[in-house]
Amino acid sequence: MKSHIWRPLYAVIGIVAIILIVRVFIVPESFGVHEKGYMYGWYNKSDENYWKEFKVKYRSSGYCKDCHSDNYSSIMQTPHAIIQCENCHGPAIDHPENPAKLDINRSREQCLRCHSYLPYMQSDRSKIRGIDPDKHNPGIECVNCHNPHKPSLESLK
Amino acid sequence: MITRRDFIKYSLQGIAAIAVPLTAIEIINPSRLFASKDTKKVRWGFLVDTQKCVGCGLCVRACKLENETPYDANVSRTWVERYVLTKDGKVFADSPKAARDGFITDKIELGHGKLEEIKKDDIEKAFFVPKLCNQCENPPCVQVCPVGATYQTDDGVVLVDRKWCIGCGYCIMACPYGVRFFHPAYGTAEKCNFCYHRIKKGMKTACVEACPFGARMIGNINDPADEVGKIIRIERVSVLKDEFGTKPQVYYRGLSKEVR
Known part of the structure; x- marks a missing residue:
């Protein structure tokens, strides 16, 4: 065949080869089809860890009751017992280290x-x-x- | 030259080949077949009781702080809608600031700063409906993602990969429930994920934890002993927009046909 056909073809093959090589480095190994199949489960499996390790901020009243037992037991005698401490006192996060003092609403x-x-x-x-x-x-x-x-x-x- | 006999023969063979359904030539994967029968698998489901919801909005506040959704931006992973149906057949619905600060006035927000005051005697029915991601069994948002940045985990929760999302917004358009939005800081698609970091540690979601009235519940609906699963199996519950075929896994008690 004539070279005016081969030359652009070489260029196209070259570009495709570069894309495939770049892809090997960019796409993580855990990216692919997982449990839910191609339609719903085509993703990077390692991203699940990002969401599993997300920081918990609301620790629930069980976290408060040991240190603040007097306040905890007094509110438990009232109709406000159903309200979690953190709804008014704010998320505990790592209290008492961080934050040292909670901002009460x-x-x-x-x-x-x-x-x-x-x-x-x-x-x-x-x-x-x-x-x-x-x-x-x-x-x-x-x-x-x-x-x-x-x-x-x-x-x- | 093709003979008449060959022509008829090839035609019939061709028609027979076309008639074979695609599923007949699919190779059966034994492990997937086994997994589909596995009832021990975790499947997270949610139950909302609209009678118990008082519209305090503490769930929305907790969700925003827990999941680092910018507090003053007008977006939220969960929100509470107020429905007021009047005796003359009108339906009013609002959710000011996603109900982050609750509903402390009886005036309904109509948009553009306009408020509508409805007299107590004109109200036929009025109630609150909390909304969140339905974690559909057939999530259309996942189906349309061109890059595989949103996906359904093994236990049925739909997550967004913030590193992989290109911000095209297809998923935001595809969701029939309007639960997706762009995260103002990351510029990627954002949605409720049942507080995946909490449920994986055996905790309840931030909204369930914050609700003083038990209007929100979460559980593994495949577990025969699970309270949410039991209620879904035994009691009268409904889902939103069933006709879309998305198989939503957020169930409601006390829904009304006016709720969209």
């Missing part, structure tokens, strides 16, 4: 998440004792009068 908005009354009968929201935030002491922090660890109205400060 004492805002009015935090209480209103549940205690702003909404008349939604198909939700248990309507069963929670609530207030109208526009009428019930607007602008004042709830914790000035109410103690979230002793929420009953009888123990108002």
Whole structure:
């Protein structure tokens, strides 16, 4: 055959060869078809470790109860026992090393998440004792009068 | 020259060859056949009780902090929707800031800063619906990924490879549930992954842990003793957009037809 056919063909073969060589170095060995087959399981298997080793921040109330046993046991006597410590005190992460002190959310908005009354009968929201935030002491922090660890109205400060 | 006899013979052979289904010539892989019968395999499933959800949004807050989703960006791996159906047949739905700060007012957000106040007496039904990735058995988002950057693990969770994702956004378009978005910091596709780092350590997901009311549950639905699996088998549960054939694995109690 004439060289004007062969020359571009050599160029194409060369480019394909370069791509294949580069691919060997770029694509990790764990990349390929795995358990779920080609359609759903074509991926880099080692990436699963990235997600398995992701940092846990919320440690749950069980992590708090040994050191803060007095606060833990007192809140357990109240209806607020169902609320995890970290929902108001923030994620523990590696407390007490990091962070040494947790930033407590004492805002009015935090209480209103549940205690702003909404008349939604198909939700248990309507069963929670609530207030109208526009009428019930607007602008004042709830914790000035109410103690979230002793929420009953009888123990108002 | 082809004879008439040969012509008819070859035609019939050709038709017979075309008629053989593709599955008949697939080579059977014994190990895969065995695995498909294995009921001991872990399969993560999720259960949402819409009656128990009060719209406090503590789950959304916990999810954002646990999974390092930028707190003030208007994206979230999970969110809570509020549905208010009025007596004259209108449906209102909103999810301000993905319900990160809960629902503390009865005014419904209509978008562009407009609010709609619905009187208590006009409400026919009103409830909250938490949403998250359905970890579909047939995930369309995985199917469309051109580079193999999103995948389904052995235990049914769909993950995104941040190093491999090219940010084309096909998966974001393919998800019928709209659970995917671009991570503002990484520029790669992002989604709920059932807190894979937590469930693999035997913990519950951050949202399940944060919910004070037990509206969210997670479990291995292949385990006969698992509570979520038991409820799915015995009780009346439904899934979102069943007609898409994605086989979602997030089950709901108390769904209404207005929920999309």
